Each structure stands twice: as structure tokens, then as C-alpha cells.
Amino acid sequence: MEAQTSTKSGVSKESGGSRRIQYSTFYVAKRLYGIDVTRVQEVVRPMTTTKIPLAEQFVHGLINLRGQVVTALSLHDLFSLKDKAPAELMNVICKADGALISLLVDEIGDVVELDSDDFEQTPHTIPEGVRRFMTRVYKVGDNLLSILDVDKIFQALNG
Secondary structure, three states, rough: OOOEOOOOOOOOOOOOOEEEOOOOOOOOEOOEEEEHHEEEEEEOOOOOOOOOOOOOOOOOEEEEEEEEEEEEEEHHHHOOOOOOOOOOOEEEEEEEEEHHHHHHHOOOEEEEEEEHOOOOOOOOOOOOHHHHOEEEEEEEOOOOEEEEEEHHHHHHOOO
């Protein structure tokens, strides 16, 4: 059994040299997604949003997170998914460019630690509306874990 050392960055290194990366996982339309745990500030219960007139469809509104205004983005709308979102969505609060954004997700998963060498490239069969925000995929049990790039999502907000 190889020794593991954990670091504050959410990355562990095994003595064999491969990197282990931790991902915070969640579900959107029954699909499993993940974000590097170092980019997630916190996960919070469903919160009241204030709508923003003339905003992009995927901008669900603004939330008040302990006095800080955070833009809430609907991943259902951002990914152009046809599945109906649940009435109450969980908030995955992410750090991006010194600001916070909330990703609205159906259900929270676990934090998983995966070997950086075990990933596969994003399949071209995944619709472009989702694929453009992905960096890679992992096989986790019977599921496919799609890794999202917070910076690409933030660029969509500012683009």
C-alpha cells in the first residue's frame, strides 16, 4: 500500500508519483458532474433568488449569502437540458476570478478522490451545450463523472 499525503490544495500525492485529485460531485438531470474541490467554497440549501431583468436565460438570479451578493446560474439552462429542474435546487458556491457564483444543481453527491491518470477525454457524443464546459470524464462505478471547468462557466456569464 502506497503512502498518501494530503495537501491544502485538495490534491494528494502517492509515493509512486501519480496525483490524486478531489472532486465535489453533484447531479443535474440525473447526470453526475464534478468540480475540483479547491474551487468550491461551500454547498448551501435552496435559497430565495431575486430575478435580474434582461439577464441571460441561464442566470437564475441573485442570492444573498450572508450579506454577499452571488449570481446563481441554472446548469439546466446553461447546458440547454430539456429535463425539468426540481422546484428546489441546491447551491454549489464556487470561486472564480475573485468572485463567487452559485451553480444550481438538483442533488449533492460526495467528495471523491481520483487518480489524475485515470481520466478520459470528453466524448464527442456529449452535446456541445454541455461538452464546452467539460474538461474530462472519469468512470466511477457504474456512472460517468463529467468534470466541469468553473472558469469556462464564469466566462459564459461574462461573455
